[in-house]
Amino acid sequence: MKKIMVDMDDVICEGGFLALVNEFLGTNYQKEEIKTYYIQDLIPKERYAEWGEFFNSKNVYDHCKMLKDVYEVLEKLSKQYEIYITTAYIFRDNEEYSAKNLKNKFEYLYENLPFISPENFIFTTNKEIIDCEIKIDDKLSNLKGKAETKLLFTAYHNKEITEEELKQQHVIRVNSWKEIEQIL
Ligand SMILES: [Mg+2]
Structure with a gap:
């Protein structure tokens, strides 16, 4: 089975931080x-x-909503692929509060994506x-490294990255989970 790395923030759920x-x-x-x-650069x-x-x-996850079609598409994909939810949890400006952020992330994933084993949660x-x-992520630099297929999920901060730039890095832009489903 092929493995898919799926990011969490702004790929599975969004809105809480803002x-x-x-x-x-x-x-x-x-x-x-x-x-x-x-987003905290506004502060x-x-x-x-x-x-x-x-x-x-x-x-923060009390204020998040799940993106459209995530549940349905991920559940389908989980039958053909091994899904690894891969998410960073270190709080950039206040590292000391990161443990709670990790706990909140774990609980959100555990409660909302019951078909993915917590053994497939990667916090890094x-x-x-x-x-x-x-690999699926909304941050271009997170798509570095080897992978056959790299999908950049459109988000507020990456809209200005040009098709040319993505092409050079062998990255395909996707705007929805339905598009991901079609590609995979
Ligand atoms: Mg993200």
Whole structure:
């Protein structure tokens, strides 16, 4: 069976991080306005410590919604492929709060994708070391390393990457889980 590496944030579920940033700042940013991968860059540096505590007091996945068709397509694919959900959990500016982030991620996956064994959850920042034939991620640099098929899932921060750039890196852009289903 071929193996698929599937990212979690902005590929399986989305929206939680921006909701918390908006709550913290008292703003109403929409994802269309965000160009940076790290949404927390909207927060002034001098408030990072306060933001870390705030984030740690919340569960970002309580504010996430699952992307359309994820459940159905992943369940189907799980019969023909080994699926590995591969997600980073180290909190960039507040590493000390990462353990809770990992716990929240585990629980979300465990509850929402019951057909994937928790043994197939991989928590790591360096996805280049993951040896899977197929990789799906919304962050281009996470598609580095060897893989036969590399799919960039369209997200708020990667829309400006050109087709040419993707071609050079042997990456195909996908806009939905239905497209993924067709390709695989
Ligand atoms: Mg992601």
